[in-house]
Amino acid sequence: MRLGVIADDVTGACDLAGRVVEAGLPASVLLGVPTDAATFPSDGSGCSVVALKVRTAPVDAAVASSTEAARSLLAAGATLLYQKYCSTFDSTPTGNIGPIADALAAVAAEAGDGTPAVTVGTPSTPCAGRTQYQGVLFVDGVPLAESPMRDHPLTPMRDSNLVRLLAQQTPAPVGLVRWDDVRRGAASVAERVGQVHTLVDALDEGDLDTIAEAVLQLATERPVVAGGGAGVATALARLVASTDAGDAGRGGDASAASVPPVPVTGRLILAGSASAATRGQIAEFPGERHILDPLLLASDSAALSRVRDALAARDDQLAPVLVHASPDVSAAQSELGTERAAALLEDALSELAAFAVDDLGYSHLLIAGGETSGAVTSRLGISRLRIGAQAAPGVPWAVASTGGADGRGHGRTIAVLLKSGNFGAATLFTDAWQVAP
Template sequence: MRLGAVADDVTGACDLAGRVAEAGLPASVLLGTPAADDLPLFPSDGSGCAVVALKVRTAPVDAAVAASTEAARSLLSAGATLLYQKYCSTFDSTPTGNIGPIADALATEAANAAGRGGAVTIGTPATPGARRTQYQGVLFADGIPLAESPMRDHPLTPMRDSNVVRLLTPQTTAPVGLVRWEDVRRGAATIAAQVADGHTLVDALTEDDLDLVADAILRVAGERPVVAGGGAGVGTALARIAVGSATAHAAAALPRVPVTGRLILAGSASAATRRQIAAFGGERHVLDPRDLDRDPRAVLRLRDALAARDDRLAPVLIHASPDVATAQRELGAERAAALLESALSELAAFAVHELGFSHLLVAGGETSGAVTTRLGITRLQIGTQAAPGVPWAVATSVAADERRTIAVLLKSGNFGAAGLFTDAWEVAP
């Protein structure tokens, strides 16, 4: 199996690649559609996983579809035997959201590559390792229906409905079906028999359920073009099957990165990230979008604070103000987010290329995308997970003619225990 995944953001790509690599399948993340010199993407003599990380989770639909289509074509031309659509395990609440349109586009690409029609998508956002489960079509986070969880008030995709079938249906003109948990437990053949045209969402509560779903995906793929998809859970189950086929290779160890500075940049306002910020006992600085809007020197003062630190081995935290709602009311959600992303990515570039920082921990999907773009990172070597779905990686940062090897941890806002900002460094490359 050569799994070619299109991820809607950078942290989701790392989540999938980290879990796949831990299952024993070699995995890498490419920031944006791979160029010719990024090839080969897959081992020539075995299985592997290549994940293209895009920044399309909340992008305009046309732009998201165009970028995802380009990425899928690149993966298929590089030898992918199965396409995977990686979307957020907390889904998307908006009727004009991108999950459905991207699924439609990837199904078209899978059909074109196979030279025949009838492509279907099969998947689930369920990722039990991240406490995301689906039952009777309802998505749960930490055992709570999504619409009753902190995701209810997400600033970009507020989840006011927990039923993923109802959420996906307005996003596509194709039929949306559901395989209920009782039928999942009857086995892969039963799941496969219920897959109809369009998009099929599947209940899953455990890793055993996901193994059955993965088995069903491969059964259907033997008869018609398939796009697998969902959170990282199904991708990990597919990796387990590939490793069990004895064609996978052990993941290579990451090179060591000498520690010359540790910086945490948190743009996420999620409940998990707020807990991590509260638990962090080191030096910290707060960024408020309103300050950035009215004072062009706000970022310069933070640059000076970083440069003046005597102990760069002790992590320092720069995080967004918790008063997100007020900033969004005053500036607009897009303006507030753009100001934060610009400031945090500028600080990352300054820390790495001016001060020589070697290790970055970045919290938030949009923030991670902005930071990796500013640092000129095009590929991540995936290594040890600091928490489920939160792997360390080694990358090359490029600025002008300078290239620096750095260690980066790109964390989805919702992932990680409260002590992550303190504990993650213990397993860093």
């Protein structure tokens, strides 16, 4: 199996790739739709993840780039497409998960013999506290709509029933395979996939293994697009790696140690996420910190320069320094609008990343937040990530070469950790450096 993944943001792509590597398959993350087939790995195995920025993009643009990415992956030899979305779904009733699923099913059908394709999956990722039961998504045992995701600034999750939510996003029928049927085995799951889109309950890793086996069984009979959080992709990797454990390049050769070491010349943390987990990590960080307030960025043209000057004046670049968004963004969103407040923060944080790498020579960046990660990697001209060791489940380090928007940073090798806002323990900003390349 060659798994071709279309991820709706950069941190989700890294989450999946890190878990797949740990399960035994090599993986790489490509940032944006590849324009050159040579960008893809040439070893004929493993997992290629195309990281897009489409979670909250306009539907037409999200569908267009996802379709292009899927076709590129199939042309490069992918044998199974995978739609990666957040394990907390992160999608409003008018969101992009359904339209992208429709588009990927159409691409899979085109690539086959014209037989209509189905999508099968679940956001369930038990090791991250995400489970689905009776079609309802739970976050650390709490229904999604009662979790902190209820008040997410961009995608407030007010409905825990994913079947009902997905049905609002697509004209295609949406079905559910309940947990009792999952417990009966892969054949039971496969038999109950009759709708175009099917969500599957899963409470533990064994359930994910059953779903993965059912996906591969279905794929021998008709075009299939797997999907969900990183959980099912990890189970697919486990299944293939265990089957092919004796083959060269499989079952253990996907070691995180294969990424090259990066000499440490500076450590910078940039946090744009407003999630509860990231707020906890900010609160626990004991080192130097600077706050970016969108209202101040909008009203004071020197606000960003003062933070830049503070970074330049530091005597010890090896000690991590944190730059983060103001913990209370509600006032800025109310006055500036949600989109402008977010854009001001993303632009400022990505500009600081470029300044730290290109002008100050920083080698290691830890970025918290999917939108922030996308902005930073774009500003640095990064096109591919080599996945390394995980600092926490779903939070891997990676090694990349920068391009530098102005050419100054071209060819510089840096280590980056791109973290979903919801992931990681409270001490991540202190502990992550221990496993950095």
